[in-house]
Amino acid sequence: MVQDLGLLKESASQTAGPYVHIGTAPNFLGTTGVYPEDLGISMVNDKTRGERITITGRIIDGTGTPLRDALIEIWQADSGGLYNSPTETRGAADPNFTGWGRTPCDFTTGVFTFETVKPGATPYPDRRMQAPHVTFWIVARGINLGLNTRMYFPDEEKANAEDPVLKRIEHQNRVPTLIAKKDGSTYTFDIHLQGDNETIFFDI
Amino acid sequence: MHNIKPETGGFFPRDRNWHPKAYTPDYKTSVVRSPQKALISFPNTVGEITGPMFGHDLLGELDDDLIYNYAKPGESAIGERIIVYGKVLDERGRGIPGVLVEFWQANAAGRYRHRNEGYLAPLDPNFGGCGRTISGEDGSYRFRTVKPGPYPWPNGVNDWRPSHIHFSIFGTGFAQRLITQMYFEGDPLIWQCPIVRTINDEAAIKQLTAALDMANTIPMDARAYKFDIVLRGRRSTLFENRMEGN
Ligand SMILES: [Fe+3]
Numbered sequence: 001m002v003q004d005l006g007l008l009k010e011s012a013s014q015t016a017g018p019y020v021h022i023g024t025a026p027n028f029l030g031t032t033g034v035y036p037e038d039l040g041i042s043m044v045n046d047k048t049r050g051e052r053i054t055i056t057g058r059i060i061d062g063t064g065t066p067l068r069d070a071l072i073e074i075w076q077a078d079s080g081g082l083y084n085s086p087t088e089t090r091g092a093a094d095p096n097f098t099g100w101g102r103t104p105c106d107f108t109t110g111v112f113t114f115e116t117v118k119p120g121a122t123p124y125p126d127r128r129m130q131a132p133h134v135t136f137w138i139v140a141r142g143i144n145l146g147l148n149t150r151m152y153f154p155d156e157e158k159a160n161a162e163d164p165v166l167k168r169i170e171h172q173n174r175v176p177t178l179i180a181k182k183d184g185s186t187y188t189f190d191i192h193l194q195g196d197n198e199t200i201f202f203d204i
Numbered sequence: 205m206h207n208i209k210p211e212t213g214g215f216f217p218r219d220r221n222w223h224p225k226a227y228t229p230d231y232k233t234s235v236v237r238s239p240q241k242a243l244i245s246f247p248n249t250v251g252e253i254t255g256p257m258f259g260h261d262l263l264g265e266l267d268d269d270l271i272y273n274y275a276k277p278g279e280s281a282i283g284e285r286i287i288v289y290g291k292v293l294d295e296r297g298r299g300i301p302g303v304l305v306e307f308w309q310a311n312a313a314g315r316y317r318h319r320n321e322g323y324l325a326p327l328d329p330n331f332g333g334c335g336r337t338i339s340g341e342d343g344s345y346r347f348r349t350v351k352p353g354p355y356p357w358p359n360g361v362n363d364w365r366p367s368h369i370h371f372s373i374f375g376t377g378f379a380q381r382l383i384t385q386m387y388f389e390g391d392p393l394i395w396q397c398p399i400v401r402t403i404n405d406e407a408a409i410k411q412l413t414a415a416l417d418m419a420n421t422i423p424m425d426a427r428a429y430k431f432d433i434v435l436r437g438r439r440s441t442l443f444e445n446r447m448e449g450n
Contacts, residue, residue: 008295008434010216012408013223014385015231015399016370019318023308023334023370031317034273034332035264062236069320075251075378085254087212087376100256107319125214125247135251139383142233144224144402146381165246174241193237203218203243204252204379 013146016139018069025071025104040073040102043116047096050079050117054186055151058110059138062194066110070140073102074114074151076133081120118153124164131159131166138191148202151189152179165202174200213438214248215379216295224402231398232359252379258304260338267336270309270349274332281331283312283350285426288386288414291343292373295437299343305433306336306372307347314353314365323355348426354393366393366400375435386431387413 021029025038044052055074058066077083082093084100093099101114121129131152138147152160160166166175177199180187191199226238266273271281288307292300310316310333313325317333331350339345352367368385375381387394387409394400394413403409411434420428 006297007437008293008297009222009408009411010218010295010436011382011384011411011434012403012405013382014370014402014412015234016372016383018320019308019316020370020372020383022316022318022332023306023336024372026332026334029318031274031332031334034334035267035336039258039262065236067237073381075255077251083250083254084256085376086257087210087254088250089212090250098256122250124249130249133251135378137378137381140237142231142235142237144226144228144231144234144238145220146383147239148379165244165249168246169244194240198239198241200241201239201243203220203245204248 013144015141015144016071016146018141020069020071020139021104024102028104038102040098040100043098043101043114045096048117049094049097052185053116053118055114055116055134055180055189056186057112057180057189057191059105059112059140059191060193064195066105067140068105068107068110070105070110070138070143071102072105072112073100073137074116075100075135075137076116077119077122079117079120081122121159126164128164129159129162131156131163133163136189136191147193148204149191149199150178150202151187153187154179154182169200174198210376211438211440212253213441214253215377215436215438218436222405222408224404228398228402231402234402248377248379253377255374255376255378255380257302257376258338258374262304263336263338268347270331270333270335270347273335275330279330281311281350282328283331285348286351287346287348287420287422287426287428288369288431289344289346289420289428290414290430290432292339292345292375292433292435293343294375294435299339299341300375300435301339301341301343303339303376304336304374305339305345306334307349307369308334309349309352309369310355312350312353314355316355325353325355351388354391359398363398364393364396366391366397371433373433373435377438380435382433382435384412384433386429388429389413389416
């Protein structure tokens, strides 16, 4: 026998179900009067520093059908590479940028959209720099544990080539699944849950 | 609010045998929504260690009271009045202060207030079904609501969800982000539910089942259910990694 480490187990995940909007985006759903506005709908304001961008896309299941009942959260650094969080130890992030966005997919088209700024580069634990990227977290009916992925930028070819996370991916032919398509200031990032183009998901 | 400097270490890895697997064919929707390739691992970076935090100024007076937060003046939601309370803890057993907890549920008849809901049970005009709170100094949280009813759902021909409350919990780092469900002690539907049974470990299911706590009821008003939530713990750095030459 040995001493007990005294650790608890993380609560097991359960699916967010088809009605995740009730608790996380009631105004989007049409349940008004409980919260003044849904959380995470505005990441920027007039004073936010950095290059304004739009991120849009869909989440596509194994039959090619876009999910219309999913919820997406994104988390990213500000334009200077700092996170707006009490656990950010490297300095103070732009107070006019939340870094966190949340939106349901459209009930008809499945399209999601975030208005944000292009993030700066951030360090890997060994101090190499990571290319600018946006962290995605996806929950929905049929997804038992939230899925984590990252969106990278097509106009950061050099930084992407040096990115420590992208470099550790064995099957380099899958890396393009993490890189958005650019059209002006809009980046389109379609996420494929299955199939030949299955997006890379991370165990973080 | 709280003066203790937050911990900033990386998180314990997730035990993906304790959590439900992505592909669970008895829960049919998971079949086409489960990634089939292996997840790629990498050590926590600053983007996983940090996360959004929300101030208490966010909260409205009735956000933690689902019996009244959607009700017309002088009216209240119909159903068994209950208090749900507990702590948000990390895997080391320490309370996590200042984190946002959101919850949503069906009404006492098992009917959701949602545009896609098809169950014939009645809507309660005084029940919206959502609430939220922020954990206190010791990680504690509480809210008041009515006990949700079980409901049938299209999966097998006769699958019923046990009474449950959906929870969304933020920790202090984005890698702690968790959505789960709370079940009620003694509900015979728990062990028959294909969604509950996406979890393989009986102990993990028990951990999601709230205990009736008669010591914390409000006499002649509401019964209490205790539900602790555990988020990933952070590694403490007993010795720092140092780069060569530093
Ligand atoms: Fe439900």
